[in-house]
Amino acid sequence: MAIFEARNITQSYEGVPIIEDICLALNHGEVVCLIGASGVGKSTLFQVLSGMKKPDSGGVFLNGEDITGKTGMVSYMLQKDMLLPFMNVIDNVALPYRLKGFKKKEAREKVRSYFGQFGLEGAQDKLPDQLSGGMRQRAAFMRTYFFGREVVLLDEPFSALDELTKADLYEWYLNIGGELGLATLFISHSLEEAVSLSNRVYVMSGVPGRIEAEVAIKRRGSLREFCSTSEFSEYKNRLRDLL
């Protein structure tokens, strides 16, 4: 059974329908991509899924429970890393614990041992501005992780990064997502990214935006190998045709 589900979500802004009748599901341990042209309503859908906005109609369900319009039930991360410039990395990352009421010291102790795993060893006491783009995004992801929700929504998490950093982070994310047992739904407008990372891809298009197709991706071997196979290009072509 799906752990996270959206049923028939419709949302409009000032009477203009933006997304219509969106249904999607996320299973335990899956990485699923939502792909679509810019402006089609992907971020709007995420605001509904994260509880920031109440949809005009439809519902959001977590383990079968109705969580429509409730924030704090799933982790949510944006394209911009949103690290606070006045806090060092460890305090940024420990912010979810601070929000839960832990003291600064306790919150730090809770996150300290994870820095190696997130590839941020030695960055604890730096300010976000002293990190590279890839490290900042990893720190933002680490903060998202400590929010402690199994379902993770990532809105264009890799879009602001350069090609080489992206390639590294894809592999890193697949590993760590697996280790931590997360179910990820992420937004992308890159076919390459969608095929590289996902078990399934939802294709969104039209005005108002609807989910017009769903493609399952079977990845064989390592990510690096997979990227150079003909299957990889076939998946990409198929998605391109659907968009």
Added chain:
Amino acid sequence: MLPSPWDAVSAFVDDFSILMKHTLTTVAEALIGLAVGIVVGFAMAIIMDRFNLFYFGFRPLLIVTQTVPTIAIAPLFALWLGYGIAPKILLVSLTTFFPIAVGLVDGYRSVDSDMVDLMRSMGANEWKLFRFVKFPSALPNFFSALKISVTYSVVGAVISEWVGGVNGLGVYMIRVKNSYSYDKMFAAIILVVAVSLIFMAVVNILRRYIVFWKAEIK
């Protein structure tokens, strides 16, 4: 008939203890007024941030009230509150709270709305949003405003003393002017400038420690 710098210095030395007494009064008025101004500025900023009605209603009003020259209202305060320290403190707080209130509220409101959404999605309430995001984000604005406010505070105290008082550099200036002691007048002016500069230096030092993540914008 300008006094030479040497005249001013010797006047300063001659009148040193009297000058220090007056300086102390002016500094006290400026600091107390500034403290009140900061407290009121903080409160106003929070109200304006919280309620759009106040933001759009008060902010333009505040800007209009700022165009009223200090020298024009100082005599009114002396009339109402006498020659003591109260009218000085009132005038200083009135001139200093404004940059603080506007600086802070603009700082609070400049926080990225996505950041606000993200904090809410992590379960932050208004207080935590303020404590962890809005307040620290507004600190650079606060210090820019404070830099303006400290100079206002000294000028405000001196002007207020001009229109009536028993102690303070403004009172001293009026007295020495009336006795044509321009050397002493200059000594007093130099002291006023020095006090302003020291206030600004203190703000700069505090800023460097508190707003450590931002390089100084010149």
